[in-house]
Every structure is written in structure tokens, then in C-alpha cells.
Amino acid sequence: MSETKFAPRVFSGIKPSGGLTLGNYLGAIKRWVEMQGESYETIYCVVDLHAITVWQDPKELARATREVAAGMLASGIDPEKSVLFNQSQVAQHAELAWIFNCVARVGWMDRMTQFKEKAGKNAEKSSLGLYAYPSLMAADILLYHATHVPVGEDQKQHVELTRDIATKFNHDFGEEFFPLTEPVIEGPAMRVMNLRDGSKKMSKSGESDMERINMTDDADTIAKKFKKARTDPEPLPETLDGLKDRAEARNLVDIYASLSNQSSEAVIAEYAGAGWGKFKPALADLAVEKLSPIATDMKRLMDDPAEIDRLLGRGAERAREIASPILDRTHEIVGLIRS
Incomplete structure (x- = not known):
């Protein structure tokens, strides 16, 4: 196979x-905003097809899709600089996912830790979509020949699977068509x-609202949550190594x-x-400021859902x-006729 050069695309x-x-903001969106000014073409998506791998109330799904889009826009994702859309409006995602379902191996899916965590003891009652969604994730990425994917550590396994699918497709068909995404x-x-x-990741689905900062929280709520965040009795150390076994302190x-x-x-x-009497109020003030x-901007955008839909449609x-x-x-590579 000849070596192919792929333009840098995120x-x-x-x-x-939820x-x-x-x-979501610090682990993903903030970095996405920064990448808009770098040497990448940036494509960002509300992955609503992934959401329906478990039951979703249709009205709530539509509202949540707009809220995520509003959050991205309010945080600085510029629809002129980036391509911003919701996944289900681009049918090619699902089409390529089917082809990748036929490339990926069952053993690869069996090793996906997130399926095991989400399905738990009732794996046989889970949807086929939940089991196969890493293949759709690979399609999301490779449909655009994306060379880079900003992810959290917990999603690294899915990017590795994407690389495996790209490698197998390229090998099976003798053409270096898909990039090995980093x-x-x-x-x-x-x-x-x-x-x-x-010890637990901040989650949308956690039992208590006090364990997370929602991007729609007002200033008083943000300040209250940080001031009540769990810590330990020790002051902050002089070096980062001093936080090695102090998970809550390191997180803050x-x-x-x-x-x-x-x-x-x-x-x-x-x-x-x-x-903590000094650090927590400083953190609360900083968080409120940022x-x-x-x-506020999310609320403004959510008051005009037609504008959100327009921007998603154009994206x-x-x-x-x-x-x-x-x-x-x-x-063409696979041999599927397009008349």
C-alpha cells in the first residue's frame, strides 16, 4: 500500500x-474551543444516535440535544470556524457504521470495558446498539478522515478500536484509505x-446534584457546591507529589x-x-467568573430553539x-454499486 497523507482534522x-x-467542559469542550485556533479543521458533533443505545424519552432527547449544542456554542464553539451538527442529521454515520460492523470482530467488542460497565449483570437484556456502538464511534471519526480525537483517558480504548478497524479495512482491501487516528x-x-x-468520575447521572457542577448552575449554586466539596483535614502541600493519595484534593x-x-x-x-478555608472560596470565585x-448564554440560546436548529442544520x-x-x-472499495 502506498503511504497516504491526511490533512489534520479533528x-x-x-x-x-443528562x-x-x-x-464535559474541562475534559472536552474547553479544549475543542482552543483547537479552533490551531492548524486543524475542527468537526464537533452532538452524538444523539449514541444516546438511543439506551431508552430515551423523545421530547427529553430533543431538548437535551439542543442543550448540549447551546453549551458548546456558549462555551465558544464558533459555527463559522468549526462544523457543528447533531449526528442523526448526517445519515452517512449509520451507513459507514454498518460497513464497520462487518469489519470489526466480535472479540474486539467483548473487550470494550464501557459496555461491561453500562450493561452490568443484565448484558443479555442490553440493546444490540449498546454492544456495537464502538463501531459507530469509529464511523463517526473515520467518516471525516479525522486524524486527531481529543478524548478523556476513559475513551482512549475506543480510539484504539478505531485504529484497529481502520487498519483491518486498509489491509483487507489493499488500500490505505482510512487514517490511523491519534x-x-x-x-x-x-x-x-x-x-x-x-475515586469516581463526575457524572451527569450521579445520585446527588451536589457531586457535580452543572453548566446551567447559577453563581450561588456553583459557589455552594465547591465550598461543600469533600476534602481532607490537611493543608495543600508544597509539591504536587504531596497529593498522591489525596484524590479529592488533587481533583480541586x-x-x-x-x-x-x-x-x-x-x-x-x-x-x-x-x-481549604482559603482555597475553596478562591476556587468558587474563579469558577463563578468562568x-x-x-x-447565561446557554439560557439565551435555549430560549430560541429554532436558531439552534438552524445552526445544527447548516452544520x-x-x-x-x-x-x-x-x-x-x-x-467503491468494498464493491457496493452506486448507480
Whole structure:
């Protein structure tokens, strides 16, 4: 196979289920906004087809899809600089996913840890979509010949599967058609943890609202949650190594670092020896400063759903323009006739 050069292109998406949290913002959207100004073409998606792998109330799904889009727009995703759309408006995602279902191996899917976590003991009652959704995720990425995917550490396995599918397709058909996508994992808060339990990821579906910061929270709620966040009795250490076995403390330091565009080491240097009575209010003030404008703009956007739909529709048109020739060529390579 001859070596193919792929233009640098980023793809990433967020599932519309349960509302956006600070984890979504710091672990994904903030980085996506920064990548708009770099040397990539950026494509960002609300992955509503992934959401329906488990039951969704139709009206709530539509509302949540718009809310995620509003959150992305309010955070700085510019529909002029990036392609922004919801997945189900671009049918090529599902078409390529079927081809990849026929390339991927059952054993590969059996090793996917997220399916095991989500299905639990009732795996046989789970939808086929939940089992096969890593194949759709690979299609999401490779449909645009994306070379880079900004992801959290917990999604790295899916990018590795995407590389496996691309490698097998290229080998099976003797053509280096799909790129071997690289995961982009960087920043101090790529994995934001629960404010009540530092061993668990901040989740939209957690039992208590106090364990997460919602992107729609008002200033008073944000401040209250950070001030009540679980910590330990020890002050902040002089070096980052001193937080090794202090998960809740490390989480708050990482959040502060990401919100202030500093390294975690710089935050420790600034607050070494400080108690939580000093650090938590400082973190709360910083979070309110950075997040309140986003929440305000989200509300403005959600008051005009037709405008959100218009922007998503225009983004879908642009996405189809990129995706169509790639899928058409995929059909030719596989031997599927297009009359």
C-alpha cells in the first residue's frame, strides 16, 4: 500500500443525556474551543444516535440535544470556524457504521470495558446498539478522515478500536484509505472527578446534584457546591507529589488549574500550605467568573430553539459535504454499486 497523507482534522462529540457538567467542559469542550485556533479543521458533533443505545424519552432527547449544542456554542464553539451538527442529521454515520460492523470482530467488542460497565449483570437484556456502538464511534471519526480525537483517558480504548478497524479495512482491501487516528489526551483536568468521591468520575447521572457542577448552575449554586466539596483535614502541600493519595484534593487543584489556564504545579506553588478555608472560596470565585457567563448564554440560546436548529442544520450540510465523497469511495472499495 502506498503511504497516504491526511490533512489534520479533528473530530469529537458529546452524548446528549443528562445535561452538561463541568467534566464535559474541562475534559472536552474547553479544549475543542482552543483547537479552533490551531492548524486543524475542527468537526464537533452532538452524538444523539449514541444516546438511543439506551431508552430515551423523545421530547427529553430533543431538548437535551439542543442543550448540549447551546453549551458548546456558549462555551465558544464558533459555527463559522468549526462544523457543528447533531449526528442523526448526517445519515452517512449509520451507513459507514454498518460497513464497520462487518469489519470489526466480535472479540474486539467483548473487550470494550464501557459496555461491561453500562450493561452490568443484565448484558443479555442490553440493546444490540449498546454492544456495537464502538463501531459507530469509529464511523463517526473515520467518516471525516479525522486524524486527531481529543478524548478523556476513559475513551482512549475506543480510539484504539478505531485504529484497529481502520487498519483491518486498509489491509483487507489493499488500500490505505482510512487514517490511523491519534487520541489527544492533555491538560490538568481531562478527567474531572466527583465532588463527593474523588475515586469516581463526575457524572451527569450521579445520585446527588451536589457531586457535580452543572453548566446551567447559577453563581450561588456553583459557589455552594465547591465550598461543600469533600476534602481532607490537611493543608495543600508544597509539591504536587504531596497529593498522591489525596484524590479529592488533587481533583480541586486540577479544576482550579484548568479554569485558570495554569499547570497544577503552578497552583500548588501559589497555595502551598494554605488551608481549604482559603482555597475553596478562591476556587468558587474563579469558577463563578468562568462559568456564569456560559450558563447565561446557554439560557439565551435555549430560549430560541429554532436558531439552534438552524445552526445544527447548516452544520449538518457542511458535514455531509465532507462525508459524502469519503463514504462513496468506501462503497467503491468494498464493491457496493452506486448507480
